[in-house]
Every structure is written in C-alpha cells, then in structure tokens.
Amino acid sequence: MNITIIAVGKIKESYLREGIKEYEKRLKPYCTLRIIEVDEERAPDNPSPAQKERVLKREGELILAKIPRQGFKIALCIEGERFSSEGMAEKVKDLVLYGISDITFVIGGSLGLSDEVKKTCDMRLSFSDFTLPHQLMRLLLLEQIYRWFKIIRGETYHK
Template identity: 85%
Template sequence: MNITILAVGKIKEGYLREGIKEYEKRLKPYCTLRIIEVEEERSQDEPGPAEKEKVLKREGERILGKVPRQGFKIALCIEGERFSSEGMASKIEELALRGISDITFIIGGSLGLSDEVKKVCDIKLSFSDFTLPHQLMRLLLLEQIYRWFKIIRGEPYHK
C-alpha cells in the first residue's frame, strides 16, 4: 500500500516533528509513506471573506498541482464523514481488495481546503467537530493510519 499525505505548510513545532518521525518509523512495515508539503499562504490573523477565499484558492492550486491522478483521494475536513478506527480500517482494506493501492490524504492549511480540492477527492473525512490545528492533524492522521493497519492485520495495539 502506498500512502501519501499532501499537506499545506511545514511542521514548526519540534514535538510534532518528533511524533511524526516516530509514526513514520512505525509505518515502514505496513506501507510506503510519502509526505508532500506545499507552501502555506500568508494571511491576516482574522481574514475577511475575500482574503480567506484568495488564500484557499492559492493553496488549493498548489495542492491540485501535486495531487496524484491515480488512486483514492481523501480530503480531511470538518464537514466530512466520520468513521470509527475499525470502520476506517475496513474502508482501507476494502480499497486494497478492489486493487487500489495508492491512497492520498489531503490536509489543508489553517483555513481549510478549497472547494476545488474537495471536488477531486473520493471522500471527505472528519476526525471531529473540534477545530484542530492543521499541523497537529498530520500527527493524528499518522497515528490513525498506523492503528488502521494494526487492525487490518489483527495485531494488538494499545488502547
């Protein structure tokens, strides 16, 4: 299985980089992992609607320039569908059984994802109604991907 995480921005916090490295290491036996970062667009702390749209458009163009044509694409966004860990593991396993071996997860910047990016995705996935920092989301996603592979293989994982 080939997993790509396409994310806006670089990870700034050391503790997040360390956690990400740990899950990259843990995932090596389960998949080929690739993380692609696109530049985050600068904006005001409280952007107005026009500026927000401009930021989403520019980041969206950068993302769309990197989205693989092949495979299954999943947008992480608050309005997406929710799965349990077991449910998402079943979804990943189902994709593999259908011969889909390339899955791309897309994480937007601090303002989310543009509608254009969401339209090219096969599903939208929500982790919570909570607003979560996009940098933390990368670590949370990697932990869940690891958990999904452990579930698929019937291996124990701490709860």
C-alpha cells in the same frame, strides 16, 4: 500499499516533528509513506471573505498540482464522514480488495481546503467537530493510519 499525505505548511514544533518521525518509522513495515508539503499562504488574523478565498484558492492550486491522478484521494475536512478506527480500517481494507494500492490524504491550512480540492477527492473524512491545528492533524492522521494497519492485520495495539 502506498500512502501519500499532501499537507499545507511545514511542521514548526519539534515535539510534532518527533512524533511524526516516530510514526513514519512504525509505518515502514506496512506501507510506503510519502509526505508532500506545499507552501502555506499568509493570511491576516481575521481575514475578510475575499482574503480567505484568495488564500484557499492559492493553497488549492498548490495542492492540486501535487495530487496524483491515480489512486483514492481523501480530503480531511470538518464536514466529512466520520468513522471509528475499526470502521476506517475496514474502508482501507475494502479499497485494497478493489485493487486500490495508492491512497492520498489531503490536509489543508489554517483556513481549510478549497472547494476545488474537495471536489477532486473521492471522499471527505472528518476526525472531529473540533477545530484542530493543521500541523497537529498530520500527527493524528499518521497515528490513525498506523492503527488502521494494525487492525487490518489483527495485531495488538494499545487502546
């Protein structure tokens, strides 16, 4: 299984970098993991609709240039489908059964993802109605991917 995460921005906080490294290490027996970072566009604290659209468009262009044509693509966004960990593990298992060995997850910047990126993806996934920092989202996603593989293989993992 090949997992790619395309994410806007660099991880600035050391505690997040450490957590990400830990899950990258834990995932090695389960998949080949690749994380691609694209530049985050600067936006004012309270962007106008036009400024927001400009940022989303530019970040979207950078993301679209990195999204592979093959495989299954999942946009992480608040309006996406929700699953339990077990339900998403089943979804990943089904993708493998259908012969899909490449899954790409896309994490937007502080303003989210452009409509073009969302349209390019095969699925939209929501972790919560809460607004979560996009840097923290990368760590949360890695933890869940690890959990999904543990569930698929019937291995124990703390609850």
